[in-house]
Amino acid sequence: MAGYVARVRHDDPPGGAPEFKLLVNSVARRWSELDPLLPDPSHPRQSSYPLLTVTDPRGKPAATGTMHYSWYQPGEVGRTWGVPDQHWLTPVVGGPDPEGALDSLLSSWREQLEQLPTGTGSESAALLTWPSRDISGIRPMQRHGLQPFTVLAARRQRRGVPPSLPPRDVTIRLSEPQDIAAVVGLVMEEHRYEEHFGGVFIQSDTAEQTRRVVARALVRRPSWIWLAERRGRPVGLVWVSPPSRARWVGPLVRTGPAAYIGYAIVADEMRGQGIGTALINEAHQAMDSQGIAVTLLNYAVLNPVSGPFWHRMGYRPLWTTWETRPALALR
Incomplete structure (x- = not known):
C-alpha cells in the first residue's frame, strides 16, 4: 500500500523499543474492544528467521510479523495434521489503517518466501492466525490469496x-x-x-x-x-x-x-x-x-x-x- 514501508530485520527483535511497545499496546486496546476473550498480543521474539516490520507514512511502526517454519518428517504425529512444510506468520497489526499495514506486511512476507531455498514446494503452506472478530484483516488476506481454513472456537463456563x-x-x-x-x-x-x-x-x-x-x-x-x-x-x-x-x-x-x-x-x-x-x-x-x-x-x-x-x-x-x-x- 502507498506510504507504508516494509523492512526485514536481522538484528534483535524490537520488543523493548518504545515505539514498538506503543504498537503492541495499541493492538491490545483494539483487541479488547473487539473481543473480551482475546489475550494481549505478544511482543516480537527472537527467531532464526528475520522479523518483518512495517512503518506508516509518518515513520511510526504499524505492524510486525514473526516468521516461523515447521517441517514434519515421515513418522511424526504432526504429519497427520496438515502439509509437511508449514510457513507461519504471527502478525501484530495496529495504527489507524490496519488493513493497509497488513497488506504491506503480507507483501513483505511473500518476498521472503520467494528467497527461501527449500520448503515451498507442492507440499507446503503459508498460514497465519487472525482474531475472528477483527474484520479489518479480511480484505488484505483475500487479496493475497489466503482463505479461512480452521476456527478456534470458545465457550464460556455454563454457556x-x-x-x-x-x-x-x-x-x-x-x-x-x-x-x-x-x-x-x-x-x-x-x-x-x-x-x-x-x-x-x-x-x-x-x-x-x-x-x-x-x-x-x-x-x-x-x-x-x-x-x-x-x-x-x-x-x-x-x-x-x-x-x-x-x-x-x-x-x-x-x-x-x-x-x-x-x-x-x-x-x-x-x-x-x-x-x-x-x-x-x-x-x-x-x-x-x-x-x-x-x-x-x-x-x-x-x-x-x-x-x-x-x-x-x-x-x-x-x-x-x-x-x-x-x-x-x-x-
Missing part, C-alpha cells in the same frame, strides 16, 4: 444448550482401558471424515500412533473421554483435555483455566438423534463443576456439520487460521 438426555437405548460413561479398540476406531472414523476438508492426512502409521495416544489417555483417572454406547455398541465419544493437559491453549484466551476438546465424534449412521448433544452436555457439566472458565476447540471451516453444531452448543469463533497452498501461492 450452551440446556442439559438433555440421550436416546433411551444409549448410555454415556467415562472410558476405561478396556475401551481402547472402541476409542481408536471412532477416532480413526473422524480422521477419515476430516480428510475431506484438507486438514487431516492419514499416514500408514496414523492408526498405530492413535492407539498409543489413546492408551496413555485411558490409564488416567478420570480419562476425560466420554463414550456413548447403544445396546453395548460404541457410537460416539467426546475427548477433553483438562487445563493440566491443555496448557498450550492458555495463551490464546484471556480467561482461564481453559480446557480443550480434541475430538467429538458420532458414528455416521447415528447422527441426528441427539447423541452428540448428550455427549457434549455430559462433558460440559463435568467441566463446569470443575470451575473451568472457558473451553476451546477447533473445527474446519469447510466442514458442513461442525460449525453449526458447535454454535448450537454455545461456542463462537475466537481465532481463524488463514492458509494458502502451496506457500508460494501467496500473492
Whole structure:
C-alpha cells in the first residue's frame, strides 16, 4: 500500500523499543474492544528467521510479523495434521489503517518466501492466525490469496444448550482401558471424515500412533473421554483435555483455566438423534463443576456439520487460521 514501508530485520527483535511497545499496546486496546476473550498480543521474539516490520507514512511502526517454519518428517504425529512444510506468520497489526499495514506486511512476507531455498514446494503452506472478530484483516488476506481454513472456537463456563438426555437405548460413561479398540476406531472414523476438508492426512502409521495416544489417555483417572454406547455398541465419544493437559491453549484466551476438546465424534449412521448433544452436555457439566472458565476447540471451516453444531452448543469463533497452498501461492 502507498506510504507504508516494509523492512526485514536481522538484528534483535524490537520488543523493548518504545515505539514498538506503543504498537503492541495499541493492538491490545483494539483487541479488547473487539473481543473480551482475546489475550494481549505478544511482543516480537527472537527467531532464526528475520522479523518483518512495517512503518506508516509518518515513520511510526504499524505492524510486525514473526516468521516461523515447521517441517514434519515421515513418522511424526504432526504429519497427520496438515502439509509437511508449514510457513507461519504471527502478525501484530495496529495504527489507524490496519488493513493497509497488513497488506504491506503480507507483501513483505511473500518476498521472503520467494528467497527461501527449500520448503515451498507442492507440499507446503503459508498460514497465519487472525482474531475472528477483527474484520479489518479480511480484505488484505483475500487479496493475497489466503482463505479461512480452521476456527478456534470458545465457550464460556455454563454457556450452551440446556442439559438433555440421550436416546433411551444409549448410555454415556467415562472410558476405561478396556475401551481402547472402541476409542481408536471412532477416532480413526473422524480422521477419515476430516480428510475431506484438507486438514487431516492419514499416514500408514496414523492408526498405530492413535492407539498409543489413546492408551496413555485411558490409564488416567478420570480419562476425560466420554463414550456413548447403544445396546453395548460404541457410537460416539467426546475427548477433553483438562487445563493440566491443555496448557498450550492458555495463551490464546484471556480467561482461564481453559480446557480443550480434541475430538467429538458420532458414528455416521447415528447422527441426528441427539447423541452428540448428550455427549457434549455430559462433558460440559463435568467441566463446569470443575470451575473451568472457558473451553476451546477447533473445527474446519469447510466442514458442513461442525460449525453449526458447535454454535448450537454455545461456542463462537475466537481465532481463524488463514492458509494458502502451496506457500508460494501467496500473492
